């Protein structure tokens with residue numbers, strides 16, 4: 001089969017690789033759509049733990065073969081990929097904290113991923129979906145679940161106010177879930193007017209561009225002592241510092257942006273956090289018990305009833321064979337994009 005392989009830091013190729021055969025307890029998914037995640041881009045630009053590796057984990061397809069011990073009834077079913085492979089046995093898995101598993105694996109990061117014609121998956125890593133959903137929408141289930149998980153961690157309640165830093169693909173999903181779950185006020189902050197325009201279309205009540213306005217001053221007018229919930233999806237240290245003063249006392253901040261590891265925060269940050277009794281909550285992936293979690297089932301419902309708008313956040317579609325060029329352009333900052341979808345079938 002053809003696949004897109006990360007060969008080294010900054011080196012990605014489209015080439016022929018062996019077609020996987022499903023192992024015992026596994027199924028094989030014929031990929032119909034796969035979306036590029038920010039983490040795929042990071043693995044390409046900053047390097048990764050192992051090479052060669054087929055990237056890609058936001059994916060949808062049709063089950064075309066099953067391994068020993070797996071029901072043949074799966075064949076022909078449409079499914080999304082659940083990329084996390086927890087052990088299901090360790091202390092954290094027993095608690096249902098699957099992303100904290102002592103020995104997890106992950107499709108497209110520690111196992112061969114979905115930038116390919118086929119992917120081999122354990123039976124537990126397929127999420128069967130209704131056939132009337134488009135493959136593009138199904139491929140975007142995983143990024144939606146991350147946003148939904150952030151709101152669950154932040155204990156978001158209908159009628160609350162929320163501030164979202166970052167209107168990239170996760171930020172735009174957060175805006176939609178805030179809208180779906182009944183936020184009273186959604187404020188989105190981003191340095192890209194294009195992203196902000198999309199955020200407005202998807203439900204943001206107010207958008208602010210820090211290169212044009214004094215964000216803290218504007219937020220003071222909007223939420224006074226601060227919002228109930230602040231969601232950080234930029235990974236910028238200065239933004240992280242800003243989150244405290246715009247969150248109300250006893251409010252919550254949920255972090256999903258990966259911060260640069262060589263930066264540090266002043267201890268006044270802790271002082272401010274203590275004085276305002278603010279909870280800062282980390283988010284890693286999108287899972288809860290029973291596996292893969294309510295984040296996944298709720299996303300399906302939202303896709304079926306049309307409340308989750310996927311088409312608006314897709315900016316580009318390419319055949320899979322074009323992936324190396326696409327990654328090169330992104331790496332050289334020559335492609336402004338929201339979600340990019342790759343299609344293995346148009347490749348031939």
Ligand SMILES: [Zn+2]
Pocket residue numbers: 037038039057058142143
């Ligand atoms: Zn992802």
Ligand SMILES: [Zn+2]
Pocket residue numbers: 086087088089090091092093100101102103104
């Ligand atoms: Zn485990």
